[in-house]
Amino acid sequence: MVSTDPDALKTYGSSPNSYHPESPHSVVVHATSTEDVVKIVNVARKYRIPVVAYSGATSLEGHFSGEVPGSICLDLSGMDKIIDINEADGDLTCQSGARWEDINQALKDQGIPLFFPLDPGPGATIGGMIGTGCSGTNAVRYGTARAEWFLNVTVVLPNGRVIKTRRRARKSSAGIDTTKLFIGAEGTLGIVTEATLRLAPVVPTKVAMAQFPDVGHAVSAVQEILNTPHGPHIQCVELLDDHMMAAINAAGLVSKAYPVRDTLFFKLQGTPAAMKEAAGAVQKIVKAHGSDRFEFAQTDQEAAELWENRKYALTSTITSGGEDAKVWTTDVCVPVSKLPQLVYETKKDLAEANLRSTIVGHVGDGNFHALIIFKTDEELQRVSDAVHRLVHRAIAMDGTCTGEHGVGVGKKEYLVEELGVETVELMRTVKRAVDPLNIMNPTKLYPDPKDEDDKNSH
Ligand SMILES: Cc1cc2nc3c(=O)[nH]c(=O)nc-3n(C[C@H](O)[C@H](O)[C@H](O)COP(=O)(O)OP(=O)(O)OC[C@H]3O[C@@H](n4cnc5c(N)ncnc54)[C@H](O)[C@@H]3O)c2cc1C
Known part of the structure; x- marks a missing residue:
């Protein structure tokens, strides 16, 4: 199926989750088989037309926008068997x-x-x-x-x-x-x-929660837990900062309000006996790192309710911003030991920029997202500037501009700074060899030469 309906072209070239410039494609083609994809790629190659894969459309860095006039958006979401x-x-x-x-x-x-x-x-x-x-x-x-x-x-x-x-x-x-x-x-x-x-x-899981005086104590507890023999029983460990806990309480989507403190939510996994033992060990460690509140869900119902705090993090942040609020989700990752410093400096920076935000972090990996609230174009510009500073801060700590969301158009200007000219050039060499006509999602991932010139002139 092929569509050139202007509304569809606009939808396929933009995302409610990304605040990078939107640009429509010229046509949307829906594929249902590998053979369909081959046909479309052959047309794209013959007429030198960009072809952009589009699937769940949940990516956050402008990954599937049109950018180049004439582009084909190749919708693969129907290939779901x-x-x-x-x-x-x-x-x-x-x-x-x-x-x-x-x-x-x-x-x-x-x-x-x-x-x-x-x-x-x-x-x-x-x-x-x-x-x-x-x-x-x-x-x-x-x-x-x-x-x-x-x-x-x-x-x-x-x-x-x-x-x-x-x-x-x-x-x-x-x-x-x-x-x-x-x-x-x-x-x-x-x-x-x-x-x-x-x-x-599938391994049985249970949920636990611990609250801390600050992020530093929470992270040092996580480091110790993961390095014990109980580490493999930790399936998830998520940090929700004090602002996030306040937003969750205010949104009222969860069954119980918790004190507004920096909080860790754990999923433990294993046999019931192993989980009980791991929970005991976790409790001991978090206490030694300053936690004065620890809860271990005894039933599946309690576990689901406790985990709802993590589940409603984004929705609660948006709600806390009031009517018409939008949220820019950032994504950087640093060595875990650097995470507290990065979180403190970022929260200070956002406060100085007069921006409201919450933090949710995949803390066991040193990966965190600041969810920054804005309404107006002027605020959006301040958010964009703050994100820029955050990325530089993370790279300076031997981290990365993106822990999991990818580059798209939003992060490509940082690749040379993070990886060096030669590493980026190796990526480009692969791209040139595999796609010499540059028809596949051009303008994404690889830095523009301008970004490299800027970097080299520093
Ligand atoms: C609420 C929310 C929470 C999120 N949480 C996380 C998280 O915890 N961790 C995380 O990593 N991400 C997260 N994301 C981001 C997003 O879900 C991921 O980036 C996801 O991997 C994108 O998959 P998609 O199918 O939506 O891809 P799309 O957005 O459709 O495409 C992403 C990129 O992949 C390319 N692509 C798509 N299909 C193909 C294909 N078949 N072959 C080759 N290239 C293809 C596209 O051209 C594009 O460049 C979150 C997003 C939202 C909205």
């Missing part, structure tokens, strides 16, 4: 438009005690998750979108050929890992149409 489940081997093959939540629901519905543990935004798809190199709350236990979780991918290359990067074996050292090439490539090297995912066993 699960093709094969190999329960005994613990893997599943699907089309790239399948959503991670639907995959997990399908496994549950079929009584298969396995799941796919990467958990980015609601509605995200396997293709987009590969494209952005995503992760989420489970990363502390299960890691990020790396080739360990993608046993192989089927890709339509810019030359129209179809490749499958590996077979279904759990591991392989058959040369360069070409699956990796497409992870974090943001649709600039090829369009993923199918993938085989490694699955993990």
Whole structure:
């Protein structure tokens, strides 16, 4: 199906989750098979037209905007079939438009005690998750979108050929890992149409919560917990700062209000006995790091209620901003030991810029998001400036401009500063070799030469 309806073109070229300039595509084409994708890529190559993959549309850095006049938006969200489940081997093959939540629901519905543990935004798809190199709350236990979780991918290359990067074996050292090439490539090297995912066993979980006098104490507790033999029982550990706890209390979406303190929410996993033991160890450690309040949910109902605090973080922040408030979600990551300093400096900076914000952090990985509230264009400009300062601060701490959301258009100006000219040039060399006509999502990921000139002149 093909659409040139102006409203559709606008929708497909913009995102309610991103405040980068919007630009419509010239046409939207809906694909349902690898063969469809090949046909579209062949047309794009023949007429030198940019083609931009679009799947769950939950990415946050302007990843799928039109940018270049004449672009084709290739909607893969209809390619959402699960093709094969190999329960005994613990893997599943699907089309790239399948959503991670639907995959997990399908496994549950079929009584298969396995799941796919990467958990980015609601509605995200396997293709987009590969494209952005995503992760989420489970990363502390299960890691990020790396080739360990993608046993192989089927890709339509810019030359129209179809490749499958590996077979279904759990591991392989058959040369360069070409699956990796497409992870974090943001649709600039090829369009993923199918993938085989490694699955993990579903393990019983329980939720715990601890409150701290400040972020520094909370982070040092997390570092100690993860380095004990109980570390592998921690599935998630999320930091919600005092502003976030205030916003959650005010929004009233959760069953119980908590004191406005910097707070950690844990998901523990294992057998009931192992979780009980781990919870005891966690309680001891958080207490030694200044926590005066620890709760361990005894029932599934209590666990669900406690975790609702994490679940409603974004909604509560938006609500706290009042009518017409919008939220810019930042994403940087630093070595965990640097996280408290980064959080303190950022909160001070945001306060000085007269901006309201909350913080939620995948604290076990040193990754955090400041959710900055704005209403007017003038405030938006101040937010954008504050984000710029935050990114520089994170890179100066040996961190990264993006822990999980990817580069899109929003972060490409920082790549040379973070990675160096030669590393970025290696990325470009790969891009030029695979896509010499630059038809796949041009203008995303790779820095503009202007950004590099600016960097070199410093
Ligand atoms: C409320 C909310 C919470 C979020 N939380 C997290 C989080 O915890 N962790 C996290 O990592 N992210 C998070 N995100 C961001 C987002 O969910 C991820 O970036 C996700 O991986 C994007 O997947 P998608 O299917 O929506 O991709 P899209 O937005 O459709 O596309 C993303 C990029 O991948 C490319 N692409 C899409 N499909 C393909 C394909 N088949 N082949 C090749 N390239 C392709 C696109 O061209 C684009 O460059 C959140 C977003 C929201 C809105």
